Amino acid sequence: MTLAPPAPPVPPAVTVVGIGADGWAGLPDAARAALADAQVLIGGARQLALLPPACRGRRVPWPSPLRPAVPGLLAAHAGSRIAVLASGDPMFYGIGRALTEVLGPDGLRILPHPSSVSYACARIGWPVEDTETVTLVGRPAARLAAALHEGRRVLVLSADADTPALVAGLLRERGFGPSRLRVLEQLGGADETCLEGTADHWPHPPGDPLNIIAVECRRAPGAPRLGAVPGLPDEAYEHDGQLTKRHVRAATLGVLAPAPGELLWDIGGGSGSIAIEWMRSHPSCRAVTVERDPARAARIVRNADRLGVPALRVVTGRAPGDLAGLPAPDAVFIGGGLTAPGLLDACWDALGPGGRLVANTVTLESEALLAGAHRRHGGDLVRLAVAHAVPVGGFTGWRQAMPVTQWSVRKPSTSTEADSSAQEPAQDPGDNG
Template sequence: MLTAHMVPTARRMLLGSADMHAAEVGTSPSAVGASLVVVGIGADGWDGLAPAARAEVERAEVLLGSARQLALVPASIEAERVPWPTPLSQALPGLIEQQAGRATVVLASGDPMLSGIGATLTRLLGRDRVRVLPAPSSVSLACARLGWAIEETEVVTLVGRPLELLHPHVHPGRRLLVLGSGAGTPADVASLLAARGYGPSVVTVLGNLGAANETAHTGTAAGWSHAVPALAVTAVECRADPGTVPLPTVPGLPDEVYESDGQLTKSDVRAVTLARLAPVPGQLLWDVGAGSGSIGIEWMRAHPSCRAVAVEASAERAGRITRNASRLGVPYLRVLVGRAPDVLEQLPGPDAVFIGGGLTTPGLPEACWDALPSGGRLVANAVTVESEAVLAKWFGRVGGALVRIGVQHAEPVGRFTGWKPAMPVTIWSVVKP
């Protein structure tokens, strides 16, 4: 599978080669590859294909797909059969280019646009060069078997991705469909659930959906011991152990869920800070002076498409950030070890910036401000007089909002209870005009 960061490079390779071929044969670039059709095929194989899909396969000169998918097509189909190479991500552009000018059909499992090759090819070639004929997806089939409404079911794709991505979706009462890469996925999911305090969760594994040998196994996460087929979907009804504290996706997780050496934006201040940073799906945050990584982590937990870079000068703290990110379900948080502002030049432009440390470093606020586009948000927190002076200067220069937050916690005082104040935090937030 092509990862997101490979797509632009692969697209340039593929379109450039296609355009060159078009020039040589005297056709327009848009005509090259126009015959590429992606046909979804279920575990029921040829018999389950719709007439239109069968017709495309029958007229194909080349069939591309996995060995299992190619074997589902009758031997009477005379097209050349080309199995996917390994690794596919690097070979795919050249492989598609080789078929230029030939009627090519790509075989895919179920709905090719659901974590499938259809979406990858559309990103590479553009939607005008790819025609997709989907079959029922594994999600549709699983919900049909379980009696679950699709719109009320959360789908989590772990195909070629870290298991830890499941964490933000685990909440009491939620129904999940987990798409995995092999027979080991259900056991891995069950182990994660049990370790999170969701051992009573009901796990149902549906294997070979749509085939004559379709299977179903049900158990609990804590007691899971079933052997299942490699082609399977894991359905989960999340149920928590007594006393398990849910971890919501809204900001302000309990401080104790973070591994920290004390360099941690505390829960109450973190909630206010993230509200002012305003996480938006698909946007990128720079978390500068990241400490334990809590701001970047909770930015990414707000939505699966949110991205963040944690910039931290200490290698020890950077390792801690990585562990926190994995444990809290955002393993794709990028951690950059280095001193700001020097290392910021190598980063893609941000949509929002948080400065949690290093405010008094010469040139740091300027570098962060200059990197922001119009509409970008900058939030900086200060706990010392010197860093507050920097914020006051910038507040006077570009405006925004400057507030001081004082939090007090109730603690025992002998036989009674008193208030213990935490160090006040000054927060400056501004939207760049």
């Protein structure tokens, strides 16, 4: 008996085709065949206009806003062969992500085109792996600030023709006015051009909306230097004195141990420094800060914007009451309000297995609460003391800051671990009977 060969797999009903400014001429045969065979062609008006009459499928422009419309638009054309047009590489800040979330990776066939980043790096001779990319498409320009470091090369994906001037203005405001800018328009197309200047002296009016901005970061003389690790200078923040000071902040972030994609609750935000530096540690880190004072909450928003993490969520309210409904955290920092009834227990209960909790205080009342929590749950209880050299007459002496008591603990992953992490001593070592 001869077995029939297995049937070839049925291709997904949705094909995503990356296309560049060179249009149909720049597409390989597989992409052209998919577009010519499609019964429905979905894309931006500019992209659809690049297709020749040979592509006879029904042309459907994306509505605005785009992302919420994706499931309904796909459902409306279910049963048809669909081709979706995307700029460049669909999986690099493109529509491919939204489509994958709806259809799953097996529901799509993706035919990428070189991205604008690949084109830009090829034109100006930057290694892609050494170049940071920041997108401002549908995102606030302030997020670029976190990528600004002396000597770094950054590619900015533009939202429109006004983005280059917006970027130049932000660089000036953040102390990077001497940075060299190159705006590459219509990359890969017949009308490709490059405009050049510095952020301090950007002479060009708005040009083509299809552009990418290359930034060579140069810090202006006297501009503050903001590092890439926790412990930014205190003067980097607008504050009214409610600020976790630099050295304690660095120690606190060290035990909070942010990792990519994790969410922090920052209780008693003050000036927002802990949440801000948590988010600066990696672009995918997220944070919610809860601050009861409206003026301070507004100040946190300004600090987050200035320091490049405008996505920080600020809740004006009181803990623990206003913690209800927040997404579950991976870590919690309590910088204020420890004596609020039920706060410590609510934060502990919100953490999943392996979650971290860190609490700082300078008062004896709150310190007693932390000592009790340490007896129940284990962890580390430390006192942080910092002294600064100050003038004393014609000499120099030490001025001691208020010591900070810090409790840090990781929630056990198993009941066995929980039993072993919080054993009380049988006798107080200071009690000699």
